[in-house]
Amino acid sequence: MLDIQNITKDYGPSRALHPVSVSVDKGEFITILGPSGCGKSTLLRILMGISRPSSGEIHLAGKRIDPLPPEARDIAMVFQSYALFPHMSVEKNLGFGLRMKRVDKAEQKRRIAHALEICNLTALSARMPRQLSGGQQQRVALARAIVMQPSLMLFDEPLSNLDAKLRDSLRAELVDLHRKVGATSLYVTHDQAEAMAMSDRILVMNGGRVVESGSPVDLYRRPKHAFTAGFLGLTNLVPVRAHGLQAALPWDGDPVLLTEERNGIARMALRPEAIRLEKAHHSPAEVTSTTFLGSNVLHLVKVAGMELKVTRSGTEPILEPGARVAIAIDGLQHLLVESDSVEAA
């Protein structure tokens, strides 16, 4: 459906995008996730056609689009700033793109009525943007993209100006609408919780490169790179000695099982919730800090010269600092791919 092939972007001598290749299937909701400056906006601008790539090609629905101007690309964009026309009513905002495209009048009416309805805006159709709340304005921006029935919808951090509660409810609404209209969506964010909650697939970017991509569950549970492990939630990077399908941890205890055979020294990403603690009076491991977070409790545990982050359910008895604990690991683990040049970028 969308094929981004070896796109690069140089600003003078500095390279903002190293060759980036991405394929998006029809109907997929894919998120580009990365820290500030990783190249997300640069890639979006190239997709929209307001910036030209230094090299590479982009194909959409079987057609090469990178030489085309923005209006000829069959892509609709939803911005963080909504970008509504302030002097037009909601209905007129929705009709603008259709009028430009000279879509038949009856078809315009039908599409606008449908988009207003599914975005829950019918009652607000005569209002001006200044008479709407932030969340309502964002729904208008979304409806304006939906009426165009584009091959691809692009989202540039569209929820980041809204308060946390509204953001949560609009997240779900947006994914729901994406499915209802059968859209293909590419969503840019630096918010890992948003990416995990919304996406079929996440593309993790850092330093102008795609670090890795996968489903939220795969990337969270089986990250290949330390950068991904660290960017998607809390993690512990633990040096281990791997031998076949087992890895010995740097403290006393059973070796952990691996998902694939490896030999030598490597690092393992251990999620705080995959570590189990039991009180053990003579253990060398010691709880050094305890933070109550409501649904869970975060402990720091000093062991083998490192400080492990461990979370336990808020329903368990709270371990106080100074408690001695035995450490066990839950679940299969796999090792990180080292030679991680993206990590250093």
Ligand SMILES: Nc1ncnc2c1ncn2[C@@H]1O[C@H](COP(=O)(O)OP(=O)(O)OP(=O)(O)O)[C@@H](O)[C@H]1O
């Ligand atoms: N017009 C420009 N001229 C020179 N360098 C630029 C230009 N635009 C972006 N860059 C650089 O390219 C890199 C990627 O920037 P980009 O805006 O794509 O990052 P981003 O991931 O979208 O960040 P943010 O989340 O902060 O918007 C940065 O190092 C940035 O400084």
